[in-house]
Amino acid sequence: MGFAVIDLETTGFSPARGDRIVEVGVVLVDDTGLIEGEWTTLVNPQRDVGPTHVHGIRASDVTSAPLFGDLAPHLVSLLAGRSLVAHNQAFDLRFLRAELDRHGFDLPPAYAAVCTMLWARATFGAAKLGDVCAALDITHESAHAALGDARATAHVLSALISSVGHTRRWREHVTQAHFPLSSTQRDPLSTPGRDVTRPPGWRPSNSAKAPMAFVDTASLPLWERVSIPIDHSDAAASVYLDMLTRVLEDGLISTLEYSRLDAIAEVAHLDPERIASLHAAYLSAATAEALGDGVVSDAERRELAQIATILDLPTPELPQAAPPAPSPSIPATRQRDDARTAAAPTGSAFTLTPGARIVFTGTMSRSREEWTRAIAEAGFITGSVTKNCAVLVAEDPATQSGKAKTARNHGIPIVTEAEFTPVFEAFLARAC
Numbered sequence: 001m002g003f004a005v006i007d008l009e010t011t012g013f014s015p016a017r018g019d020r021i022v023e024v025g026v027v028l029v030d031d032t033g034l035i036e037g038e039w040t041t042l043v044n045p046q047r048d049v050g051p052t053h054v055h056g057i058r059a060s061d062v063t064s065a066p067l068f069g070d071l072a073p074h075l076v077s078l079l080a081g082r083s084l085v086a087h088n089q090a091f092d093l094r095f096l097r098a099e100l101d102r103h104g105f106d107l108p109p110a111y112a113a114v115c116t117m118l119w120a121r122a123t124f125g126a127a128k129l130g131d132v133c134a135a136l137d138i139t140h141e142s143a144h145a146a147l148g149d150a151r152a153t154a155h156v157l158s159a160l161i162s163s164v165g166h167t168r169r170w171r172e173h174v175t176q177a178h179f180p181l182s183s184t185q186r187d188p189l190s191t192p193g194r195d196v197t198r199p200p201g202w203r204p205s206n207s208a209k210a211p212m213a214f215v216d217t218a219s220l221p222l223w224e225r226v227s228i229p230i231d232h233s234d235a236a237a238s239v240y241l242d243m244l245t246r247v248l249e250d251g252l253i254s255t256l257e258y259s260r261l262d263a264i265a266e267v268a269h270l271d272p273e274r275i276a277s278l279h280a281a282y283l284s285a286a287t288a289e290a291l292g293d294g295v296v297s298d299a300e301r302r303e304l305a306q307i308a309t310i311l312d313l314p315t316p317e318l319p320q321a322a323p324p325a326p327s328p329s330i331p332a333t334r335q336r337d338d339a340r341t342a343a344a345p346t347g348s349a350f351t352l353t354p355g356a357r358i359v360f361t362g363t364m365s366r367s368r369e370e371w372t373r374a375i376a377e378a379g380f381i382t383g384s385v386t387k388n389c390a391v392l393v394a395e396d397p398a399t400q401s402g403k404a405k406t407a408r409n410h411g412i413p414i415v416t417e418a419e420f421t422p423v424f425e426a427f428l429a430r431a432c
Contacts (some may be wrong), residue, residue, distance in 0.1 A: 002036070003029040003114070004082040005157060007150040008092050009057060011050030015098035020045035021068060022057050025146030026078050029085075033158030033165075037138035039078060040147040043068050054249060055144045069103045075182040083114035084176040087120075087129050087153045090239045090267055098379055105181050114177045115235075116156045117242060122232035123163055124369070125358075125376030127242060131227060131383025134157050134217075134403075135360070135372050152375060163369045214402050215254045217384040218292075222303040223248040225386040226286045228278075229355035229379060237278060240268040244282065248307060256324075261310070279311040287316045293410045294388030306374065348413035350391040352427045357381050357388060361403040362395025364417050378428060385412060393420045 012019035021043050028036040040067035042057065049057050086092040089112060097107045121127040126135045129152055133140040137153045138146040142148025164170045218225065223245050230237050243264040265275055290300040296318050303359055308315040352358075358380050360371055371393075374381050385392055385406040392407040397414045407414050 001174075001178065002082045003085050003154075003157060003174075004079045005029060005085045005150050006037055006079070006092060006096070006113075007086065007146045007153060008095055009055040009144065009146050010095055011045055011047060012263070013091075013246070014266065015095050016266070017263060018047065019050070019095075019263075020047060021095055021099055022049050022062060024071070024075065025148070025150035026075070027147070027150045027154040028078070028082070029154050029157060031161075033161040035151075035154055038147060038151070038356055040150075041066065041071055043071070043362045053116065053317040054240040054246075070103060072100060072103045075181040076100070076181050079179040080182040083174045084177055084179045085116060085153065085157055086113050087115070087149070087156070088117045088169055088239060088242045089113040089115040090235075091243060094267055100181070105183075108180060111180060112177065114157075114173055116153050116160065117236055118232065118238055119160050119164070119173075120156055121238055121376070123160060123376060124226070124372040125380055125382045126372070127238055128227065128245065128383065129153065129156070130224065131381075134384035136368055137381040159369055162308045163373060193371050214405055215321070216406050217402070218389070218406050218412075219297075220290060220389045221249070222286045222300060222307065225289050225388075226282065226283050227357070227381050227383060227386075229381050230281075232376070236268045236270050238272070240264055240275070240278060241282065243267065244278075248310065279313060283307055283311055283313050283316065287318075289386055289388045290318070292389070293412075295403060348391075350415060350423065352380075352390060352423060354379055355381065356390035357383065357386060358391055358393065358420075359383065359385050359389055359391045359403060359407075361401045362399055364393070364395065366417075375424070378424070378431070385410075387412075390419065391415055393417055 008021050009023035010021055011017055012074060022045050023040070023042050023044075025038070025040040027038045030036055031360060042062050044062045044065045044067050046067065049055075049059055049062060052058050054296045084093075093107075093111075093113055116132075117127050117129070120132045124132060124135050129149060130140060130143065132138070133152050133156070135155070136159050138152060140148070140152040143152075161171070161382045226245075228241060230241075232238075244261070247261060247264070261275075270278075283304075285412060286304060290296050290304060301318060304318070305315045359367060359382055360377050364371055366374075375382060385403045387410050389407070389410075389412050392403055392412055393416045394401070394414050394416065397404075397416060406412075
């Protein structure tokens, strides 16, 4: 049967409020997780293209692109006979259903795709696509380009097949996600003059420069670093938090932000009280992340104020003075402001508390999937190294990996698997 992994870039968050698809990416994957093929196209939404600074698509890029109605039969033919997969399928399927419905393709109301976001949170302790890729060492190129995100999701799917593909629950979800539509029209995209793919070598306008060899992930904007440890069975909260990140990532505050929050609340089907509690938890997590190493930068102060304003919460109180952050090229040696000691090449003391972030780098005696699944089951989270990371577990504490460099820059303990295991097992014993 196989899988069809889909990712959509859109003008906004709500098709019910007039938002449309501006790009589609599809990656075809066989039953074992191997990629068979891929396809992508820009789409003329017949309205403004939305946040160009996020997805990189300009109005001029879509003027000669097909309308969704032109490509709908071909897209359906790609998905037919496969199980549909998406990262945050509640978002993508909402748009796909609305667009297909306009052109006579009716998806059953109860139909749902396999959601790699929910499965990854339960299996690997991470939900955001960037965090999952960091946890599993998956290369995620061209983020916020439909095909780039679909490729990354396809690799997450492959990891899930290896980890939980044998389980009854997985097999049931895959069967239920079998795409129920079909089309006999194979190639509607032959209209002369329509460029249906991004040009070779195309890069989003917000990432036109070649990536740096090293990125200090603990110094990225807060919205890229914050994760909230919630019950993996709380699908509505996971959907809402993933989409909340998309609201925050544009770095703007406007009345549009508030309408976007309302739109994603509609998708997640959350009541006002639950939304308020998630907002409070998010701001608390963002504050803890900013304070993780005792150094709050001016940028983090601005970001916290922005987050608080958008979420209609008071700006958190922070220390008045903050020393300058260390240069990425100079390892930090200061102590963290809690009981944990600074990182050292030969290993460091560390403690584990419920909901802590634990990150791995290098080859372990257990596979990365096994370790991430074990810490997820214990209630921890993982992903990239952030300031509030409890510990980095490394094959060799002297490693010069990007994760290790970030950990040293921010005084995060680096330990070996042999040092981590007894502390982890002691935590599990206390939790029983």
